[in-house]
Amino acid sequence: MIIENKYKNSTYYTHGFHPYPAKFTPQIVNKFFNLYCKHGFTILDPFCGSGTTLVEGVLNGMDSVGIDLNPIAYIISRAKLNQYTEKEIQSVRDFIVKIQPQVNNGLFAQNNIPINEDVSVPDFPNRNHWFQENVSYELTILKKKIDEIENKNIKDLLYCAFSKIIVKVSNQDSEVRYTAKKKNHPDGTVFFAFTETVKNYLQVLNKNEHSIIAKAEVYNGDTREVLKNLPENLFDFVITSPPYINTFDYYLYHKQRMFWLGFDHRPVRQNEIGNHHRIDTKKFEVAKSEYIDSMTQIMNELSRVSKPTSYFVIIIGDGIVKGTTIDMSHVIAEICEHCNYSIEKIESVNLSDITRSFNKKFSNATKKEHTITLKNYK
Numbered sequence: 063m064i065i066e067n068k069y070k071n072s073t074y075y076t077h078g079f080h081p082y083p084a085k086f087t088p089q090i091v092n093k094f095f096n097l098y099c100k101h102g103f104t105i106l107d108p109f110c111g112s113g114t115t116l117v118e119g120v121l122n123g124m125d126s127v128g129i130d131l132n133p134i135a136y137i138i139s140r141a142k143l144n145q146y147t148e149k150e151i152q153s154v155r156d157f158i159v160k161i162q163p164q165v166n167n168g169l170f171a172q173n174n175i176p177i178n179e180d181v182s183v184p185d186f187p188n189r190n191h192w193f194q195e196n197v198s199y200e201l202t203i204l205k206k207k208i209d210e211i212e213n214k215n216i217k218d219l220l221y222c223a224f225s226k227i228i229v230k231v232s233n234q235d236s237e238v239r240y241t242a243k244k245k246n247h248p249d250g251t252v253f254f255a256f257t258e259t260v261k262n263y264l265q266v267l268n269k270n271e272h273s274i275i276a277k278a279e280v281y282n283g284d285t286r287e288v289l290k291n292l293p294e295n296l297f298d299f300v301i302t303s304p305p306y307i308n309t310f311d312y313y314l315y316h317k318q319r320m321f322w323l324g325f326d327h328r329p330v331r332q333n334e335i336g337n338h339h340r341i342d343t344k345k346f347e348v349a350k351s352e353y354i355d356s357m358t359q360i361m362n363e364l365s366r367v368s369k370p371t372s373y374f375v376i377i378i379g380d381g382i383v384k385g386t387t388i389d390m391s392h393v394i395a396e397i398c399e400h401c402n403y404s405i406e407k408i409e410s411v412n413l414s415d416i417t418r419s420f421n422k423k424f425s426n427a428t429k430k431e432h433t434i435t436l437k438n439y440k
């Protein structure tokens with residue numbers, strides 16, 4: 063039996079470490095754990111994003127595996143799942159103390175001339191449009207300091223905090239509005255935002271209210287490829303929110319973060335299933351059949367790596383292409399005809415009725431979100 067989720071908000075424990083588009087609420091995941099799982103199970107989220115499923119899994123005593131193409135998703139998931147030792151927590155505290163002078167004084171201050179001329183700020187398209195010069199300078203120095211740390215767990219946590227503050231310290235209007243506006247960030251902005259974020263993380267990790275009682279593994283790669291290397295019959299339960307047709311562009315959401323953390327966004331854009339970029343550059347019918355091919359390949363692999371008669375829950379929103387709503391429950395049903403899954407149940411709700419703020423922004427009256435329960439009949 064899985065522990066009944068007693069939390070009303072969706073940011074308890076490490077769930078609030080980093081924003082992520084179309085993030086699961088932990089309560090939804092927990093509801094399906096209660097229906098289909100028990101302690102000791104091994105579970106999989108093949109499009110794990112920020113790792114919500116995996117965090118809930120390990121808190122409920124289930125070994126949890128996640129896959130995501132996006133390197134930012136990988137960093138967030140790792141930071142949320144790592145078990146930090148007292149020594150590691152202390153090192154994080156020490157790091158914060160060491161950078162405190164920069165919070166107070168800033169680094170760029172003196173007449174807008176960088177104090178340390180040796181710092182080479184990374185060059186990427188439109189950097190000066192999205193970032194003030196003093197902000198770029200501080201981000202470069204902070205990133206260099208984190209790079210120098212050897213411990214992987216500490217690095218994950220600090221990179222996650224670094225990633226979290228990127229939009230806040232940039233000129234970007236908000237997480238979901240890609241317009242630039244003048245924010246006049248004073249010197250020290252980066253270091254202040256970063257230390258506040260890390261302090262919040264430490265508060266969560268110090269609480270000791272939750273304990274991780276199972277193992278977690280996160281793969282950063284294309285689900286189509288990663289699944290091929292996993293053994294048969296490994297998983298007792300699969301749950302995911304996959305990309306849909308003409309889905310949100312996850313790479314775009316994290317593009318600036320990827321620049322700053324030294325990742326190339328182009329392979330992510332290229333391999334993201336269903337994104338606008340794919341639809342825009344191809345005829346719709348071609349993009350749709352590409353989506354169906356990719357998902358059929360993935361679902362066949364999911365059937366292979368999962369145990370016979372195990373359940374697979376898909377939570378998916380409808381896609382809209384050139385004003386026409388694509389009912390994704392029909393698309394999934396079509397895919398099931400080509401793999402070893404039978405549909406047990408479909409529940410659909412209007413997206414406009416769902417209170418999740420991210421979805422609201424992208425919802426319209428005709429769009430639905432479907433929860434589709436499948437059974438592996440291999």
Ligand SMILES: C[S@@+](CC[C@H](N)C(=O)[O-])C[C@H]1O[C@@H](n2cnc3c(N)ncnc32)[C@H](O)[C@@H]1O
Binds near residue numbers: 110312
């Ligand atoms: C709806 S989001 C998952 C959000 C997740 N449930 C959470 O709570 O954060 C879908 C994810 O699919 C990932 N994705 C898209 N194409 C992929 C691919 N080919 N291989 C692996 N992941 C992919 C995106 O990077 C995105 O993180």
